[in-house]
Amino acid sequence: xxxxxYIALFAPLVSSLFxxxxxxxxxxxxxxxIASLLLASSFVASAILAYHVxxxxxxxxxxxxxxxxxxxxxxxxxxxxxxxxxxxMVVVTLVSTVVHIYSIGYMDHDKSFNRxxxxxxxxxFSMLVLVMSDxxxxxxxxxxxxxxCSWLLIGFWYHKPDVSPEINPSIxxxxxxxxxxxxxxxxxxGMLIGIFILYWxxxxxxxxxxxxxxxxxxxxxxxAAAIALxxxxxxxxxxxxxxxxxxxxxxxxxxxxALIHAATMVTAGVFLVIRAHPLFMxxxxxxxFIASLGTFVAIFAASMAxxxxxxxxxxxxxxxxxxxxxxxxxxxxxxxxxxxxLAAHAFFKALLFLGAGNVMHAMHDELDIFKMxxxxxxxxxxxxxxxxxSLALAGIxxxxxxxxxxxxxxxxxxxxxxxxxxxxVVTAGMTAFYSFRQVFLTxxxxxxxxxxxxxxxxxxxxxxxxLAPLGILAVIAGFFQKTFQGFxxxxxxxxxxxxxxxxxxxxxxxxxxxxxVGGIALAWIKYGKGLKRNxxxxxxxxxxxxxxxxYIPQFYAEFISKxxxxxxxxxxxxxxxxxxxxxxxxxxKTIHTTGDSTRKMQTGxxxxxxxxxxxGVVILLIAAxxxxxxx
Amino acid sequence: xxxxxxxxILSGLLFSIGLxxxxxxKNLLMLFFATEVMLNAAxxxxxxxxxxxxxxxxxxxxxxxxxVAASEVAVxxxxxxxxxxKQGTLDLDDLxxxxx
Numbered sequence: 159x160x161x162x163x164y165i166a167l168f169a170p171l172v173s174s175l176f177x178x179x180x181x182x183x184x185x186x187x188x189x190x191x192i193a194s195l196l197l198a199s200s201f202v203a204s205a206i207l208a209y210h211v212x213x214x215x216x217x218x219x220x221x222x223x224x225x226x227x228x229x230x231x232x233x234x235x236x237x238x239x240x241x242x243x244x245x246x247m248v249v250v251t252l253v254s255t256v257v258h259i260y261s262i263g264y265m266d267h268d269k270s271f272n273r274x275x276x277x278x279x280x281x282x283f284s285m286l287v288l289v290m291s292d293x294x295x296x297x298x299x300x301x302x303x304x305x306x307c308s309w310l311l312i313g314f315w316y317h318k319p320d321v322s323p324e325i326n327p328s329i330x331x332x333x334x335x336x337x338x339x340x341x342x343x344x345x346x347x348g349m350l351i352g353i354f355i356l357y358w359x360x361x362x363x364x365x366x367x368x369x370x371x372x373x374x375x376x377x378x379x380x381x382a383a384a385i386a387l388x389x390x391x392x393x394x395x396x397x398x399x400x401x402x403x404x405x406x407x408x409x410x411x412x413x414x415x416a417l418i419h420a421a422t423m424v425t426a427g428v429f430l431v432i433r434a435h436p437l438f439m440x441x442x443x444x445x446x447f448i449a450s451l452g453t454f455v456a457i458f459a460a461s462m463a464x465x466x467x468x469x470x471x472x473x474x475x476x477x478x479x480x481x482x483x484x485x486x487x488x489x490x491x492x493x494x495x496x497x498x499x500l501a502a503h504a505f506f507k508a509l510l511f512l513g514a515g516n517v518m519h520a521m522h523d524e525l526d527i528f529k530m531x532x533x534x535x536x537x538x539x540x541x542x543x544x545x546x547x548s549l550a551l552a553g554i555x556x557x558x559x560x561x562x563x564x565x566x567x568x569x570x571x572x573x574x575x576x577x578x579x580x581x582x583v584v585t586a587g588m589t590a591f592y593s594f595r596q597v598f599l600t601x602x603x604x605x606x607x608x609x610x611x612x613x614x615x616x617x618x619x620x621x622x623x624x625l626a627p628l629g630i631l632a633v634i635a636g637f638f639q640k641t642f643q644g645f646x647x648x649x650x651x652x653x654x655x656x657x658x659x660x661x662x663x664x665x666x667x668x669x670x671x672x673x674x675v676g677g678i679a680l681a682w683i684k685y686g687k688g689l690k691r692n693x694x695x696x697x698x699x700x701x702x703x704x705x706x707x708x709y710i711p712q713f714y715a716e717f718i719s720k721x722x723x724x725x726x727x728x729x730x731x732x733x734x735x736x737x738x739x740x741x742x743x744x745x746x747k748t749i750h751t752t753g754d755s756t757r758k759m760q761t762g763x764x765x766x767x768x769x770x771x772x773x774g775v776v777i778l779l780i781a782a783x784x785x786x787x788x789x
Numbered sequence: 790x791x792x793x794x795x796x797x798i799l800s801g802l803l804f805s806i807g808l809x810x811x812x813x814x815k816n817l818l819m820l821f822f823a824t825e826v827m828l829n830a831a832x833x834x835x836x837x838x839x840x841x842x843x844x845x846x847x848x849x850x851x852x853x854x855x856x857v858a859a860s861e862v863a864v865x866x867x868x869x870x871x872x873x874x875k876q877g878t879l880d881l882d883d884l885x886x887x888x889x
Contacts, residue, residue, distance in 0.1 A: 762885035763884075763885050764817075764820075764881050765812075765815060768811055768812055772811075
């Protein structure tokens with residue numbers, strides 16, 4: 159079985175290096191095909207591993223070599239394939255295989271076609287290192303690796319110029335890439351501190367050693383470690399207040415948004431909480447904070463999605479919101495439900511993004527849904543895919559989202575946290591509304607795009623076929639809820655609803671469903687027949703507040719970026735230039751002037767040189783005579 | 790009675806004459822003569838010290854220096870002839886091509 163671990167892990171690396179060989183050359187179709195095939199082989203290997211783990215009920219642990227050994231610190235290059243990591247592997251490799259095939263069609267006309275595949279496969283490799291590592295160091299390296307790949311891919315169209323935030327809130331791809339990277343760096347500091355705390359107190363970074371040692375640690379240490387690790391998770395999963403980068407990350411190519419900023423990388427934070435669940439279970443206060451923050455982000459992000467006009471940004475907000483749901487579940491102790499929602503969400507959200515990519519492709523990169531409408535005639539299959547994905551997202555039975563999201567909402571009820579429950583239920587309604595607002599504005603109603611002289615066309619056939627696995631999974635994934643529960647709870651603590659909740663399950667589900675259907679119905683009433691803009695609402699306070707993302711980006715720009723830039727300028731001009739640079743310059747200048755003045759010795763006259771040599775001999779003799787006297 | 794010190798003083802005097810010649814003379818050929826004087830000053834010191842201590846090593850060294858000096862003069866004079874043919878002079882003040 160070990161060889162499947164290596165295939166699953168290293169096939170994307172091979173793919174990345176292979177595509178990298180052609181990085182500077184014009185588009186070559188075979189690069190995309192071979193990359194997709196390698197990713198598919200990685201997926202097959204992951205699936206075989208999942209089957210094996212399910213069959214034997216135990217994980218596979220391989221150690222390639224001793225990697226770092228310094229003093230007491232020993233970090234082996236080891237990988238573990240257990241129920242949690244194998245679920246992640248299957249999700250990651252499946253979605254990335256689809257995205258690779260999709261990219262062959264989507265990046266068709268891009269001159270950096272080969273480079274794109276190199277980055278994309280490198281991302282998958284980093285993500286697999288992240289989920290498969292058997293220690294915190296490997297996790298952190300994968301964590302940084304996906305960060306770098308995310309930076310490379312958000313800024314993939316780095317040649318686009320900066321524009322003012324009024325025209326495009328993300329300013330430019332390079333700006334958005336830097337923002338994402340810097341915000342993640344802030345969070346990673348927290349994560350590093352968490353890892354250091356654990357290492358100091360346990361003396362190892364191996365998961366099994368650390369988790370076995372946890373009961374012997376002081377409560378304060380546990381809380382500190384849990385908080386620090388969660389700060390890392392907040393950055394990667396874009397939780398408030400570090401959420402601004404995710405919507406700006408939509409500047410990247412759409413397959414990137416689907417793979418990295420919806421299905422896989424952003425769920426790394428949730429994965430971390432699930433992976434380190436022994437720690438979070440022992441710190442209930444931190445866990446409760448996680449649940450509360452997740453719930454807050456769920457409604458906070460959903461509210462911003464209500465008014466946005468940008469096709470991709472709406473989906474990005476919805477990703478944020480669903481990540482909030484996952485954290486809510488993980489914080490409440492329902493780790494397997496969080497993981498289940500993670501997997502289900504990956505399928506339908508990737509599908510939604512890729513569908514949005516089809517629309518963009520058809521609309522010549524137009525993203526404003528107010529300029530679309532009536533696309534269902536031209537893009538029937540995309541409409542079906544996006545419709546299914548939105549139904550799944552809204553939580554309409556029997557699609558995947560219903561089972562996973564309903565379980566989270568039920569968990570909130572079961573834990574007696576009724577405020578969280580109420581917020582999550584309302585958010586479910588908002589989710590349904592904004593998803594279908596987007597779908598209806600894009601595909602139904604009057605054909606507003608005609609004014610702009612755009613002739614939409616459906617995506618290539620092979621791309622539509624490649625999307626089918628995601629479409630099917632978005633529909634049927636929910637039916638595997640019990641199977642999945644049985645599978646992962648071999649490792650994760652089981653979470654069952656109490657008798658009381660169980661009796662009320664039907665009613666609770668019905669309440670959520672009423673909200674979801676209500677949201678869809680509202681969206682149909684308002685937008686189903688076409689776009690009717692209401693000036694009064696659009697100029698209202700709340701609309702503007704939501705449209706400007708609660709003015710948080712402006713707040714960060716005013717109160718963090720600008721003071722920081724000012725302090726930097728002061729340090730630059732007074733400390734760096736006047737002290738550091740001045741010292742270095744002075745040394746250089748002294749040497750230069752000395753050289754300049756002694757240059758006169760070089761007369762070219764041998765006689766003068768010999769005289770100077772005599773002077774040197776005399777000086778050396780004097781020195782030789784004096785040194786013994788000085789002792 | 791002539792002792793070791795007399796020889797060493799003679800050697801020192803010869804060496805100083807040679808050194809002053811090297812430092813003050815302007816003709817390259819004269820510089821060569823001056824270096825020969827210095828080498829032979831050292832030879833005298835070696836031979837005297839060798840005799841004084843009854844150790845033949847010093848005299849062997851003197852022979853060695855004579856041999857080296859001979860070859861040095863052979864090479865050096867050849868170079869001087871080439872230089873004279875090229876530049877038409879051996880005066881150091883006129884040969885300042887290495888000015889930095």
